[in-house]
Amino acid sequence: MSNARTVQQFEKRMAEVFRIRPAQVKDLFRGARPTSIRVNRLLDEDTYQETVRIVREKAPNAFPVDWCEHTFLWPENDGFDDILPMAHEGRVYLQNASSLIPPVALGARPGDRILDVASAPGGKAFHVAARVGNDCSLWLNDAAAPRARKLGELAEVYGVKYTDLTTHPAQYLDKSIPDESFDRILLDVQCSGEGRVDLRRPVTLRYWSEERIEKYKFLQTKMLSAAYRLLRPGGVMVYSTCTLSPEENEFPVSKILQRHSDLTVEPLDFSEPSFLPGVTSWRGTKFDERLTGAVRVAPTETFEGFFVAKIVKAGAEDA
Template sequence: MSRKRTLFVRRLSEILQLAESEVVDRLCLDRRTGVRVNQLSPLGVDAVHRAIADLGLTLDPLGWCPDGYLLRGDKRVLSRSEVFGGGHAYIQNISSLVPALALEPAPAGSIIDLCAAPGGKTAHIAALVGNDARLWANDGIRPRLDKLREVTQQFHVRLAETTCHPAQYADKFIAERFDRVLLDAQCSGEGLVDLRESSALRYWTEQRVIDYGWLQRKMLVAACRLLRPGGILVYSTCTFGPEENEAPLSYLLRHHPVEVCPIEVDIDGFAPGTWRPGLRHWRTETFHPALAGARRILPGPAFEGFFVCKLRKLPD
């Protein structure tokens, strides 16, 4: 085992409170494919289900996500079909269904997805409100905007605005204030690592994790400033490091008028032991006590590693 891999596994063992051997096992899995049946499909949901069944595929309902399923069958059959190509069903890991559900978007509300590309979570938000909201999609990386536009058009999403502002400065460019803000932040992507691949940790270093943490702190402050008092901010990453999760959130809680809210998404009833609370301590750092209400999703047979925290903005 290389020195980098040893360090990575040891860190995750400490963060996730799992034995090192279990960390390795959880990051060497062929995970089941998640599918979201698109309620915005012009075919109608029942017809989408019939079309998927006609492909010889089966959908097992998640229970905690009304339109979410696990696929039984070859996902390539679905991805090459008109069901996917026509925007009737979206293929995504089921961990990434949690942020939009936690956001609890409401029809007729104003919503911004600050790091929206490639567009899966934006499309999920649109489906949850039936395209009946002022939905703004932003991404700070210009080449990703083409993919964002392609995905939202493919999946029948109606957007009010599409912009390319760096998320950490978005409040300086956007005058509007929103009822809901999703910040699915750029991160080091530790939750996506497959240790069976020789290049899995090619770009990973502890310093890279720390550097992302400083960027995410700025993003969170900007996201908070875009929120109306009483509005909801959901922060999510597909990574494990407390430097990218609890640390920037702890800063926000200590310096801005926000509180942590419960995440009413019952994935633990579906897969017991999948949730872990946010950390209170990491090495020499102590985090805001409210972060026990944040949620870390452990990687497993269906879930990729993920982190989600829901916040409400208090009066200034």
């Protein structure tokens, strides 16, 4: 398919998703970049306070995120050059603000047994560990061995303690790990990455196609099914993607809700103006009505396009 045809197809699809004109799509998709600075709370107190002071000095216009402690938004800066050396030291983590949402939604508690299914490069797993002060049993997994090795190295830099680091394919995790092993599961899946597309640079669409989306939706559904079996009764699983097509977001979640009556979608207890509800139908396919409790993040200067569903498994007493 020609590049122009691909762009046209993408614009048509996103216009349907957001219910806007195709001509308006270009204004939304201007590429994801770092917009948040998370100060690592696993640092000793003196280093933590010094790091906060430096962040405030180097990024005077950055402002705290009211729903994510130890974190600042800095949407107008493209470079982060003055802050980057502290990232190499494990003092701050720089990422797009949308990536803050899944760890906060997960709601990990001290003592929890937690699985991050597709952990690399590590930002979300390290954030989860920091939120509970390393007081958890954290299992890191990434199917790509080179990425997993780098993940282990970065965990050391950021002072993150983990119990296991494995390279199981996400869709077959239940073949390698006992059922009902985890209180919390983070499933940030491989996807078509539409939230990161920059229509000023059409090359960012070189791997995008509707055929690829169709393949992903079945893979993602298998990943959810495997993760379901690993979640304990009463546990919480967060499913997230950096894409916007309903096939990769609402479709897999709706399927898992239909298959397992002990699951439901719980709304997040924080929000931003760009957080929209999940959709309940797409191109003639109906989804579970509870998906209105999921969050689709519209692309803005601060947040990349994203999707998050907080899925809760009934406890034994609720069954």
